[in-house]
Amino acid sequence: MLDADAASSTLGIELVDVGPGAATATMTVTATMVNGHDVAHGGYLFLLADTAFACACNSYGPVTVAAGAEVSFVASARLGDQLTAVAHERTRYGRNGIYDVTVYRETAAGRDVVLEFRGRSRTIEREGDEA
Template identity: 80%
Template structure:
C-alpha cells in the first residue's frame, strides 16, 4: 500500500517498522513544510501520523481506510527536525478499529512529543476480495 502512496513518498516518509496493528514511520521537516510562523504546517504533521495509522490498520491485509481522526498539537516542529510516528492499535471490533499515533521529535536528550492522533478505521474489503 505504501509503495503506491505518492503523497507520503513525495514527503520522504519512510516506513521503519510494521507489525500486526502497529507501524512506525519517519519524516524530516524540510523548508517547504513550514508555515508563516516558521514552524511545520500542521497538515504535514497530520499526514505523517495518518501514514503510520494507515500502515498499522492495513497490516492485516484487507483494504482499510480512515473513518475519522482527531489530533492534538502538543509542540511545534521546525526545519531539520526528524519526526517519528508510532501507531498502535487500541481495539478492533467488526470492521472497525481505533488506533493511537504519537509523533515525536528525536533529540539527543530523548523524545519530545509533537502530536497525538487518534484514528478510527473501517475495513472496506474482506480478506481475499
C-alpha cells in the same frame, strides 16, 4: 499500499517498522513544510501520523480506510526536525478499529512529543466479498 502512496513518498516519509496493528514511520521537516510562523505546517504533521495509522490498520491485509481522526498538537516542529510516528492498535471490533499515533522528535533530553493522533478505521469489502 505505501509503495503506491505518492503523497507520502513525495514528502520523504519512510516506513521503518510494521507488524500486526502497529507501524513506525519517519519524516524530516523540509523548507517546503514550514509555514509563515517558521514552524512545520500542521497538515504535514497530520499526514505523517495518518501514514503510520494507515500502515498499522492495513497490516492485516484487507483494505482498511480512515473513518475519522482527531489530532492534538503538543509542540511545534521546526525545519530539519527528524520526526517519528509510532502507531499502535488500541482495539478492533467487527470491521472497525481504533489506533493511537504519537509523533515525536529525539532531543538531548529525550523524546519530545509533537503530536498525538487517534484514528478510527473501517475495513471495506472488496468486490465479490459478502456484506
